[in-house]
Amino acid sequence: MTSPVLFMPYFALWAALMRALLVKAAVLPATCGRCGLRYERQHLGEPVCSCSR
Numbered sequence: 201m202t203s204p205v206l207f208m209p210y211f212a213l214w215a216a217l218m219r220a221l222l223v224k225a226a227v228l229p230a231t232c233g234r235c236g237l238r239y240e241r242q243h244l245g246e247p248v249c250s251c252s253r
């Protein structure tokens with residue numbers, strides 16, 4: 201019998217891994233590691249987010 205409380209961290213880690221794989225596969229747009237939003241300039245050189253300034 202597994203407690204849902206113990207299962208939550210495992211699920212969160214698994215979801216983060218799947219999201220990273222989807223971003224790598226270009227299914228989802230790359231997101232900023234700090235704010236989690238999309239990069240403003242994804243097509244012009246390096247990805248830049250407004251929170252990194």
Ligand SMILES: [Zn+2]
Binds near residue numbers: 234
């Ligand atoms: Zn950001």
